[in-house]
Amino acid sequence: MPIDARTVEKIAALARLELEPAEEERMVRELQAILAYVEQLQAVDVAGIEPTSQVTEGKPPALRPDEERPCDVRDEALAQAPDRDGDYFRVPQVV
Amino acid sequence: MSESVKGVGATAEAIAAAVRSGSVSAEEITRAFLTHADQTAGKLGTYLHRMPEEALRAARAVDQRRASGVPLGALAGTPIAIKDNICIRGIPTTCGSKILEGYRPPYDAHVIERLRAADAVLVGKTNCDEFAMGSSTENSAYHPTRNPWDLARVPGGSSGGSAAAVAAREAPIAYGSDTGGSVRQPAAFCGVYGLKPTYGAVSRYGLVAFASSLDQIGPFARTARDTALAYNAVAGPDARDMTSRAEARPVDLAALEGGMEGLTIGIPRDLLEGEGLSPEIRACFDAAAAAFAAHGARLADVALPSSKHAIATYYLIAPAEASSNLARYDGVRYGLRARNGGDLRAMYERTRGQGFGREVRRRILLGTYALSAGYYDAYYLRAQKVRTLVRGDFLKALSGTDALLLPVTPTTAFGLGEKVEDPLAMYLNDVYSIPASLAGVPALSYPAGFGATGLPIGLQLVGRPFAEETLLRIARANEGWNDAATKAPPIAAEVSA
Numbered sequence: 001m002p003i004d005a006r007t008v009e010k011i012a013a014l015a016r017l018e019l020e021p022a023e024e025e026r027m028v029r030e031l032q033a034i035l036a037y038v039e040q041l042q043a044v045d046v047a048g049i050e051p052t053s054q055v056t057e058g059k060p061p062a063l064r065p066d067e068e069r070p071c072d073v074r075d076e077a078l079a080q081a082p083d084r085d086g087d088y089f090r091v092p093q094v095v
Numbered sequence: 096m097s098e099s100v101k102g103v104g105a106t107a108e109a110i111a112a113a114v115r116s117g118s119v120s121a122e123e124i125t126r127a128f129l130t131h132a133d134q135t136a137g138k139l140g141t142y143l144h145r146m147p148e149e150a151l152r153a154a155r156a157v158d159q160r161r162a163s164g165v166p167l168g169a170l171a172g173t174p175i176a177i178k179d180n181i182c183i184r185g186i187p188t189t190c191g192s193k194i195l196e197g198y199r200p201p202y203d204a205h206v207i208e209r210l211r212a213a214d215a216v217l218v219g220k221t222n223c224d225e226f227a228m229g230s231s232t233e234n235s236a237y238h239p240t241r242n243p244w245d246l247a248r249v250p251g252g253s254s255g256g257s258a259a260a261v262a263a264r265e266a267p268i269a270y271g272s273d274t275g276g277s278v279r280q281p282a283a284f285c286g287v288y289g290l291k292p293t294y295g296a297v298s299r300y301g302l303v304a305f306a307s308s309l310d311q312i313g314p315f316a317r318t319a320r321d322t323a324l325a326y327n328a329v330a331g332p333d334a335r336d337m338t339s340r341a342e343a344r345p346v347d348l349a350a351l352e353g354g355m356e357g358l359t360i361g362i363p364r365d366l367l368e369g370e371g372l373s374p375e376i377r378a379c380f381d382a383a384a385a386a387f388a389a390h391g392a393r394l395a396d397v398a399l400p401s402s403k404h405a406i407a408t409y410y411l412i413a414p415a416e417a418s419s420n421l422a423r424y425d426g427v428r429y430g431l432r433a434r435n436g437g438d439l440r441a442m443y444e445r446t447r448g449q450g451f452g453r454e455v456r457r458r459i460l461l462g463t464y465a466l467s468a469g470y471y472d473a474y475y476l477r478a479q480k481v482r483t484l485v486r487g488d489f490l491k492a493l494s495g496t497d498a499l500l501l502p503v504t505p506t507t508a509f510g511l512g513e514k515v516e517d518p519l520a521m522y523l524n525d526v527y528s529i530p531a532s533l534a535g536v537p538a539l540s541y542p543a544g545f546g547a548t549g550l551p552i553g554l555q556l557v558g559r560p561f562a563e564e565t566l567l568r569i570a571r572a573n574e575g576w577n578d579a580a581t582k583a584p585p586i587a588a589e590v591s592a
Contacts, residue, residue, distance in 0.1 A: 015460060017451070017460070019448060019456070030519075031461060033518075037406075037410075041481055046477060049481075049483050051482070052480075052482040052486060055535030057342070058560070061336075064334050076185075077429075080198060080199065082426060082429070082430070092442050
């Protein structure tokens with residue numbers, strides 16, 4: 001499954017990541033090398049093996065009661081905004 | 096006041112005992128470490144943000160609590176450095192990335208709450224590879240960190256700043272995060288202890304997520320007992336991280352003195368025969384196994400046949416999870432926003448293109464590819480199945496042993512710039528640390544010796560789930576015949592002499 005410039009452009013668009021044209025070329029090369037290395041997994045016999053998405057040894061903590069709790073960080077959070085209009089985050093025009 | 100407690104060579108255990116007894120103040124201790132770090136931190140590039148005023152304020156508050164009769168915590172007055180991907184309220188947290196420049200979290204991570212409750216003193220945010228992606232700390236967007244043993248070499252990564260801080264005596268304890276070896280590998284390169292706890296032992300609430308099925312917070316220290324204190328201070332369940340577990344019990348410090356008698360150490364012969372293990376690390380490994388046997392342990396050969404696929408497995412799973420976790424950096428609510436106009440989509444793309452460094456961009460692309468339609472089954476799902484095999488090998492090997500002995504790294508610390516242009520070569524350096532991460536089992540990197548050029552060598556003990564105590568007991572026994580952990584790098588000795 002070789003990866004080419006078109007595929008890199010497509011996944012960069014999916015990931016909302018702008019790449020310079022020169023970097024695109026480099027990424028193709030580096031991703032090809034990494035994908036060639038991980039290709040070894042195709043030879044592993046995994047018939048009947050369940051996937052491990054996460055190790056879940058032990059018992060999870062009890063859920064807290066579903067009660068309203070104060071969270072007084074609105075001003076601190078809004079103060080981080082790159083662009084702000086009062087109590088709103090401002091973004092470039094969408095429509 | 097004893098000189099040994101006043102100096103920066105003091106252990107956390109000695110400092111906390113002295114502060115609790117009142118023989119030294121937390122403020123005196125803190126000043127001594129801050130003054131020492133004034134001379135070393137700039138040369139090493141340990142920190143992204145130092146916190147001298149906050150540290151002194153916290154230290155004085157500890158002294159006041161003692162004066163008013165409040166019993167002090169287990170890390171009373173102990174200076175502690177924190178990797179810059181762990182949130183401290185109001186203190187810049189960048190994860191070594193430009194995309195988070197200027198971000199000040201409005202909350203403390205769970206481990207920070209616990210450390211404050213233990214009366215610890217936070218001294219700064221340490222440098223790391225951007226979003227913890229790397230093995231050398233060269234991927235920090237701000238500056239590299241240097242190895243205290245040789246300034247021309249890397250400290251390892253991604254928690255390189257935390258490892259360097261402890262090795263250089265800037266703090267007796269530091270915390271990092273370990274996803275595929277990011278605590279253990281820098282610990283080995285810098286000649287200190289580094290513990291990756293069992294997956295679920297420490298809450299990640301407030302740790303900036305990289306690969307959530309693997310991320311775990313762990314401590315650095317210079318003695319086995321300090322490592323235990325540092326682990327105890329943060330381990331245990333927290334309802335804000337549903338992967339955290341009550342099975343994570345504090346290590347009993349008295350049990351660490353149990354010696355090697357009655358323990359069985361597994362030796363994974365197949366992993367050792369792989370290419371690339373340097374002869375000096377192999378020799379150190381063989382000497383360690385022989386010493387364990389000489390002190391009463393039984394050695395048993397074990398096999399970890401699927402671990403030869405661990406790197407390939409990891410470099411599909413971790414980037415896939417990272418591509419999802421890092422989707423949140425969009426330039427809307429905090430951090431960097433690209434200024435060069437355009438619509439909302441262009442703003443996202445430019446912000447992320449400019450804000451993420453090359454390694455992070457590469458992993459986002461790799462992860463997006465591995466998860467994309469048509470490739471999910473072949474890459475991500477298959478990697479998760481191989482992960483099941485890797486974990487199965489560990490549980491089987493550990494069913495007849497108390498711990499496994501492994502190298503941490505194939506070589507001692509490499510040079511700055513040596514591998515940074517070849518991502519795959521950098522990834523292959525993680526061959527011995529990644530398997531335990533995939534298996535979710537605890538693993539401790541401990542100082543085991545020095546190579547021919549005087550660089551530290553670490554070895555790794557891997558245990559059953561929630562058996563951190565066993566690993567620390569073995570490491571503590573090792574201190575009885577091996578003084579590798581007591582040696583200080585030249586930079587620490589020069590300035591404290």
